[in-house]
Amino acid sequence: MTGIEWEEPFCGEGNNCFRLGTDAEGKAYIAVAGQENSYLVDSREALRALIAEIKAGKADHLL
Template identity: 65%
Template sequence: MPDITWEAPFCAEGEACFRFGTDNDGNAYISVNGQEEHYLTDTLDALRTLITDIKAGKADHLL
């Protein structure tokens, strides 16, 4: 398992809590809070793009 530095959980409504993390190799990680051993990973640029697009409403159709 990579050496991941996790941020504090980001919680929306109820129990929908996620954590973002990074490692020293420039990778970004997303996990459900409390299940950090199961994560998605990509580059920091890809995570930045994902968050920017979500804030811009590009994923609203999924809600």
């Protein structure tokens, strides 16, 4: 996990807290707050696209 700079946790309702992070190599990370040693990793562009799609409502059916 060395080299990942984590943002402050983003918490939805209840205990659903996630953290976003990036590293110097251009990778982006998503983890459950408190479990940063187990994360998903992809490019910053992929993370940006994921967030845009979520904001556009394309994941609402999962809620």
